[in-house]
Amino acid sequence: RQLRSQVACRGDIETWNASFLAIYESLIPAEEEKAKQKQLLTLLERVVCKEWPEARLFLYGSCANSFGFPKSDLDVCLTIDDAEINKSDVLLRLADMLQSENLQNVQALTRARVPIVKLMDPTTGISCDICVNNVLAVVNTKLLRDYAQIDTRLRQLAFLVKHWAKSRGVNETYQGTLSSYAYVLMCIHFLQHRRPAILPCLQGMKPTYSITVDDVDCSYFDQVENLLGFGSHNREGIAQLVWGFFNYWAYRHDYANDVISVRTGTILSKRAKDWTRRIGNDRHLICIEDPFEISHDLGRVVDKRSIRVLREEFERAAEIIQHDPNPCVKLFEPY
Ligand code: ATP
Ligand code: MG
Structure with a gap:
């Protein structure tokens, strides 16, 4: 409603919806990319199967969660179902x-936080990272993909937020800003909280899928x-949602006390999670609970400097949508 009254002076909200949707559509990968990914996966399966006939390969991350941009890795x-294996070996x-x-460029990075083999396939031009037994990532990928099927506005919003974050340089975990995974969770949480709600809380409903991974219940x-x-009771268009998202993170989120939780579909308190003080490198300056590893704060990479950068960027985005006659240009301007 607030946005409508703002927009009334500046043009037509339908024009804004169309501009945002045009950007979203320009970010969707072409179908042929999927075919190339499949081709590489088939090659990898053939190689793996020679040495470990019981092993299986799963895709995870942006190539499988429906939030991937063109040319993603x-x-x-x-x-491998064997507790004895040594990942490095x-x-x-x-x-x-x-x-x-x-x-090409085959490299084993056995000392990384998540040990991987990296490679590039010259036939398809795709780069690839392979990890071992990181099943939680496969399951959280499925959760994101399942949410994306419920309402297309999630995919639209998350693409635009990811595009904004990449353009503005705030999608760099090694520089203390947030991962794409964290941004998608922020979008899901935001849509669970619209009134009427645009997304349900899947983990709050009767489970139809259940698996235990590393002692974590993922149902x-x-x-x-x-x-x-x-x-469908909520008729908000993408312009309204992009505005609401940035407005929430710029002015409404209580950074001192709140934890967003897709798992419960609610806001939890930092106190209840004991996330009120710095422990090691985890400062909890913006708190995003992982839906399965609930002791895991996806905001833990954020430090005193980068929280300022992030909040200034949220405010910049909210201001542009509030006041700029043509927000789609400035919002995504490279930093
Ligand atoms: P991008 O398009 O930026 O590559 P992406 O979807 O691949 O996006 P990443 O943030 O690179 O997103 O994460 C890849 C996958 O790794 C996620 O989908 C998630 O399954 C897993 N993941 C990433 N970060 C974490 C984390 N901190 N905790 C648990 N799982 C994570
Ligand atoms: Mg990725």
């Missing part, structure tokens, strides 16, 4: 085997084809 998880052996295929309602009309 392929994130692959190799699962597996990665080193895998790198050896891949080296003898027609693949939720995944029959999302039964929820397709869920958000």
Whole structure:
């Protein structure tokens, strides 16, 4: 309503919706990219199967969660059902085997936080990271993909927020800003909280999917084809939602006390989670609870300097949408 009255003086909200949708559509990867990804995955499966016949490969991250941009890397998880395996040994052996295929820049990074093999496939031009037994990432990828099927406005909003974050340089975890995964969770949480709600809380419903990974219970309602009309009582368009999202993170979120939680579909208190003080490097200056690893704050990478950068960027975005006659240009201006 506030945006409507603002926009009334400046033009037509439908024009804004159309401009945002045009940007969203320009960011959707072409179908042929999927085919190339499949081709590379098939090659990898053939190689892996020679050494570990029981092993399986799963895609995770932006190539599988429906929030991928064109030319994203392929994130692959190799699962081996054997508690005894040594991840470094597996990665080193895998790198050896891949080296003898027609693949380039094969490198095993066994000391990384998440150890991986990196490679580039010259046939498809796709770069790929392979990790071992990182099943939680595969499951949280499925959760995001399932949410995306319920209402297309999630995919629209998350694409625009990711595009904004990449353009403005605030999608760099090693510089203390947030991961794409964190931004998508922020979008889901925001849409769970619109009135009427645009998204349900899948983990608050009777589970139809259930798996335990590393002692973490990952169950939720995944029959999302039964929820397709869920958000239809809310008629807000994408311009209204982009405005609401930035307005929330600029002016309404209580950074001192609140934790956003997609798992419960509510706001939790930092006090209840014992996230009120700095422990090690975790400062909890912006708190985003992981839906499964609930002791894990996706805002933990944010420090005293980067929280300022982030909040200034949220405010800049909110101001542009509030006052600029043509917000789509300035909002995504490279920093
Ligand atoms: P981009 O388009 O920027 O590459 P992405 O969807 O691949 O986006 P990333 O933030 O690179 O997003 O994360 C890749 C995947 O790794 C996520 O989808 C998620 O499954 C997992 N992941 C990333 N960060 C975390 C984290 N801090 N905790 C748990 N899982 C994570
Ligand atoms: Mg990625």
